[in-house]
Amino acid sequence: MDNRTAFITGAGGFIGSEVAKTLARSGIKVAVCDIDDEKIKATVDSITAEGGWAKGYLSDVSNSADIEGAMNKAAEDMGGLDIMVHVAGGSSRVAGPGNWKLLVDQEDFVIEKVIAVNLFGAIYASRAAARIMIKQGRGGKIINFGSTVGVNGLRCSTEYAASKGGVMSFTKALAKELGEHKINVNCVAPGVVCRHADDETDWTRQYSYGTNFLGEKCVPEDVANLVEFLASPKSNFITGQTYIIDGGRSLAMKGTQE
Numbered sequence: 001m002d003n004r005t006a007f008i009t010g011a012g013g014f015i016g017s018e019v020a021k022t023l024a025r026s027g028i029k030v031a032v033c034d035i036d037d038e039k040i041k042a043t044v045d046s047i048t049a050e051g052g053w054a055k056g057y058l059s060d061v062s063n064s065a066d067i068e069g070a071m072n073k074a075a076e077d078m079g080g081l082d083i084m085v086h087v088a089g090g091s092s093r094v095a096g097p098g099n100w101k102l103l104v105d106q107e108d109f110v111i112e113k114v115i116a117v118n119l120f121g122a123i124y125a126s127r128a129a130a131r132i133m134i135k136q137g138r139g140g141k142i143i144n145f146g147s148t149v150g151v152n153g154l155r156c157s158t159e160y161a162a163s164k165g166g167v168m169s170f171t172k173a174l175a176k177e178l179g180e181h182k183i184n185v186n187c188v189a190p191g192v193v194c195r196h197a198d199d200e201t202d203w204t205r206q207y208s209y210g211t212n213f214l215g216e217k218c219v220p221e222d223v224a225n226l227v228e229f230l231a232s233p234k235s236n237f238i239t240g241q242t243y244i245i246d247g248g249r250s251l252a253m254k255g256t257q258e
């Protein structure tokens with residue numbers, strides 16, 4: 001039985017819930033954090049139904065006091081904190097539907113919300129985790145979520161690209177600060193993740209399995225497996241890195257698949 005503990009933001013979402021379930025299956029106690037109560041319940045219920053340990057924490061990652069309070073409470077409940085994964089976030093949809101716009105048309109509240117959840121969220125959640133982990137003195141793993149959009153950019157997603165690019169730079173800087181405490185800081189940058197193996201639409205074909213170099217869909221399990229590795233002792237010598245997981249799609253140049 002694994003006696004490690006993990007706090008996962010956005011653990012009600014489709015990637016975050018898979019990350020939570022994957023870690024819980026290896027015996028890790030999981031704090032399921034999200035801004036949506038119903039989604040928290042669904043993830044907690046699914047983990048406990050499989051015999052795992054999970055508890056829900058309703059919190060907004062873009063509010064530093066709120067996320068720090070939730071993480072401190074979770075660490076107290078679980079008997080410590082070994083792993084923090086900040087999955088919460090997304091493109092302009094985090095500010096509501098219909099906000100997919102060119103920068104010249106984009107509104108302040110969308111720009112602010114996207115950067116607040118993705119980038120401020122990563123900074124606040126990582127700081128809260130680092131404070132707990134340093135005090136514990138037994139090292140730890142901090143994993144944030146980037147995106148291939150943060151690497152290459154995307155039209156109608158300038159604010160999202162900026163936020164995820166920021167998360168990747170932040171990862172490098174924080175790794176330099178926390179190395180002496182044996183805390184690894186890494187980032188996972190997916191391309192398009194399909195909801196499940198049967199997710200076959202024009203959209204997923206165009207942006208996923210039809211245009212990556214493996215010709216396969218990336219599903220939440222693929223991303224969760226990478227997080228599991230980065231959360232495990234097997235990655236103890238890796239820090240400050242961003243792992244792109246996109247079937248090689250971001251290697252292509254515009255207008256060509258070659």
Ligand SMILES: NC(=O)c1ccc[n+]([C@@H]2O[C@H](COP(=O)([O-])OP(=O)(O)OC[C@H]3O[C@@H](n4cnc5c(N)ncnc54)[C@H](O)[C@@H]3O)[C@@H](O)[C@H]2O)c1
Pocket residue numbers: 009010011012013014015016033034035036039059060061062087088089090091094117145146147148189190191192193194
């Ligand atoms: N889905 C993809 O194809 C893809 C690709 C690249 C990167 N990503 C990144 O992966 C992560 C997860 O994305 P997803 O597709 O699972 O999205 P999702 O919408 O299914 O999950 C995101 C979760 O974050 C929660 N959340 C939103 N704002 C929050 C806040 N302020 N505080 C706490 N929780 C909040 C939501 O309630 C939701 O449960 C995001 O960071 C996203 O940018 C996703």
